[in-house]
Amino acid sequence: MFDPNNKNQIRIGFIGAGIVGISLALALRKSDYNVRSIFSRRKKSSETFARLISGCHVVESYDEVSAKSDIVFITTSDDSIQAVASKTNWRSKQLVVHCSGASTLDVLEEARIQGAYVGSLHPLQAFASFEDGVLSIPGTTFAIEGKEFARSFLESLALDIGGEVIYLNSEDKVLYHLTGVMMGGMLSTLAASVSDLWRLFGYDREKGVNALSKMIHQVGINLRQLGIPDAVAGPYSRGDIGTIEKHLSGLLDKAPELLPVYCEMALIGLPYAFEKGNLSEEKLQEIRGLVLSFKNKGEFK
Template sequence: MTQKPRTAIIGAGKVGSALAILLKARGYPLAGIASKSFASACRLADLTGAPAFDSPLPLVDSAELVFITTPDREIAPVSAYLAEAGAYHPGQVVAHTSGAHSADELLGARQAGALAVSIHPLQSFADLDTARRNLPGSYFALEGDAAALPLAEQIVSDLGGKSFHIRAQDKPLYHAAACIASNYLVALLHFATGLYEKFGLTRQEAFAALQPLVQGTLNNIAAVGPVQALTGPIARGDIPTLRGHLPALEEAGSQLAHLYRALGQYTVKIALEKGTIDHRQALALAEVLKEEKQYEQPKSDHGLLPAGQTGGTAADNAYRL
């Protein structure tokens, strides 16, 4: 497309702000910014030179492309409000950036003659600066009306990204996998650095020590893929080493040992796929990693529950795996 669509941004959080700044830099005329907080809309307006609105209605009415970049739970009610107020019109493309929800979340857009699409960046954003840095080069998952996909592809290309298409029914599995790759990586590093705290390092020191190992592993995965990148005792079929780990982990906390065992059981399958162990070794490893006793609620003295919190409450249950 040579003529960039006049674009409205509804929601001035990290993703919406990064999109507004980057799209403006790539020649998309911004109709304006609206957000639940007018102060947030004004801050983003100052960064982009676009007008800020205390209501999204006039903004959306004048736009050809509408991005709803609110939190996921607010996409449907915001879209329904815009539709009921008559802000949508035929020829518009309405997009959201949720990974978990399909374009169906854009309630009322299609009924008004607009096209609906989801454009999800497969990336994590800790703050606005990282969002602006991380969006270019990221992959984006596109899903929605076929007629809107060419524009969605163009937007991704203009942002310096790459895109692929998925079906609406695949969004939950797609998003779960993204959470595993990103959020659970954070959880695993929290797990590992917490173990290093138990023999005297601070969590910051532990991360500094482990970061080269983590980066080296990511480099190996990029070079040869996750199966061939697997190293360590399970890949070697080294049962004595595993037997040495488990008592130390049980001493550190039953939840930690439970998590180690569960991850180990999955890792056995990868080692078998790699071909560095055979089926007999896989069965022996699985037997070592099997739960030996009923998993118990962790005690607060293991640092997994706030001091004074006891089992049985909803808050406690949030710590169960």
């Protein structure tokens, strides 16, 4: 078994050379961890990974990564983790870690049967490139699943690279992960769709993205500094029913495909606007009734 207090001597290997894997490996190397080996089915991806991580070498198989590593991070696609774990020869007291937010430790059962410690370490972050990924890791929340040694070691590792830590049980993983998807990928989709609306008043999508992304950044600041419900803003929190009606009519006329999205977001947001204290119960019900009257119109136009 490796000494968890001597990180320079711990041999770390990766299976999977995607953005998350490279970002994590760069952060580990920056914190003086010894990332020694990488295997990916795509040789070019392995070579890129090794070129970026000093002291790291491309190997030829899952088993070779395992044989040369005290800790192995499986950073493949979620659907491939169990197959990788099942096809690899592990050893007692080795630590095998996957980085999926939705998968439980069941996918590493074969490693556990062979005597390895198992755990998961998921960064709650939107990684579009490894350059941005390694920069965004400090301050990122890492969700950890594991028992005893695995949990303790992964906590130290996450804190070492500047992260914050939460702990999850297996039954919590799906709900946890979908919060990240909704705030990450789905927020990006929302930003893309509303940026496209800028073309309707004479500007291209890129101009819209540039303007709206600054708003997204400020929303994040407001959420951290003010919290919920105080960070909730806009015509709903003000009870500005005239503006809301203009929005609904405008979408029905110009972009009916977005009207159901707008309505659902409005209905979800109304309780927070009420909690903020700016809306009376009467005004809340008036707005809800207006939104509901438009909700299904866009789908059938």
